[in-house]
Amino acid sequence: MKASEAWSPDELxxxxxxxESAAFAALVRRYQRTVYSIALRMLSDRQRAEDLAQExxxxxxxxxxxxxxxSHLAFWLRKVAVNRAIDRIRQEARHDSEPLTEAxxxxxxxxxxxxxxxxxMAELVSQLTPAAxxxxxLRYQEDLDPVDIASxxxxxxxxxxxxxxxxxxxxxxxxxxxxxVDDVQxxxxxRSP
Amino acid sequence: MSKDFEQQLRDALxxxxxxxxxxxxxxxxxxxxxxxxxxxxxxxxxxxxxAASLAFVAILGAYQWQERRExxxxxxxxxxxxxxxxxxxKLDVAYQAVNRESPPPTDDGSGA
Numbered sequence: 430m431k432a433s434e435a436w437s438p439d440e441l442x443x444x445x446x447x448x449e450s451a452a453f454a455a456l457v458r459r460y461q462r463t464v465y466s467i468a469l470r471m472l473s474d475r476q477r478a479e480d481l482a483q484e485x486x487x488x489x490x491x492x493x494x495x496x497x498x499x500s501h502l503a504f505w506l507r508k509v510a511v512n513r514a515i516d517r518i519r520q521e522a523r524h525d526s527e528p529l530t531e532a533x534x535x536x537x538x539x540x541x542x543x544x545x546x547x548x549x550m551a552e553l554v555s556q557l558t559p560a561a562x563x564x565x566x567l568r569y570q571e572d573l574d575p576v577d578i579a580s581x582x583x584x585x586x587x588x589x590x591x592x593x594x595x596x597x598x599x600x601x602x603x604x605x606x607x608x609x610v611d612d613v614q615x616x617x618x619x620r621s622p
Numbered sequence: 623m624s625k626d627f628e629q630q631l632r633d634a635l636x637x638x639x640x641x642x643x644x645x646x647x648x649x650x651x652x653x654x655x656x657x658x659x660x661x662x663x664x665x666x667x668x669x670x671x672x673a674a675s676l677a678f679v680a681i682l683g684a685y686q687w688q689e690r691r692e693x694x695x696x697x698x699x700x701x702x703x704x705x706x707x708x709x710x711x712k713l714d715v716a717y718q719a720v721n722r723e724s725p726p727p728t729d730d731g732s733g734a
Contacts, residue, residue, distance in 0.1 A: 450649065457645045465644065466637035479640055479647075486648045490655065550634035569628065570635040601627055 438499035446493045457486050464510045470566045471514035473555040481517065485510050507571060508581045515559045553603050557596055564592040
């Protein structure tokens with residue numbers, strides 16, 4: 430067992446802020462799954478997700494002095510990961526690059542759930558607008574409630590709720606192969622405000 | 623149904639681990655950061671704080687020195703005025719004494 434694993438979250442934070450590499454590496458280990466998963470769901474590409482996740486941790490390294498608690502750290506990482514991902518999607522849209530979707534359907538290991546259905550759902554989430562995708566990812570991947578999502582995304586709570594409602598309707602319709610597919614398509618391609 | 627659907631969504635969006643060695647790759651990038659950027663920033667902050675403290679002490683010292691000079695000037699002025707007053711008084715006394723000792727000359731020959 431590494432010594433850093435015995436440190437409490439606050440001790441880890443204090444040591445990392447003081448510039449201790451082992452403590453910072455332990456923070457990376459602790460939050461890599463969260464940051465990478467957000468990046469992957471937002472960008473739908475393993476390589477770009479890895480790159481973005483690394484940049485988030487680099488930014489954290491430079492900003493350690495501004496982090497004051499473990500809960501603040503989790504909030505900060507989610508916020509930076511989502512915002513960076515949205516920025517990157519917008520930059521790429523300006524440069525007309527074709528979004529990659531090979532990893533869109535990457536799903537975590539789940540016991541007896543239907544892997545095909547999960548793959549399809551993950552793929553559909555990757556087709557939502559960036560803002561709606563961020564809301565869905567924070568709600569169903571990170572298990573945040575709408576208030577926390579609103580604060581993470583600097584978004585009014587009612588906008589969060591409407592994104593959630595609308596996204597669920599779209600996803601359900603597409604998964605169930607309902608006849609409203611044609612109505613759904615324009616909504617899915619709309620830009621976030 | 624809705625709950626089932628949301629659960630299915632949770633299952634589909636279950637967090638995924640990055641490729642093996644992610645932590646090492648991040649730490650390698652951290653190591654490539656411009657030589658001790660954070661410690662440089664801290665050093666600069668400390669230097670600025672020291673410089674600001676020194677400037678404050680210097681300004682305070684200059685102010686106190688100026689204050690002392692003003693007090694000394696006022697004191698010197700007060701002493702000068704006092705000396706002038708004392709001298710004036712003494713001159714008055716001397717003048718009166720001289721006037722008393724030598725009475726004004728009388729006209730002694732013209733009327734004899």
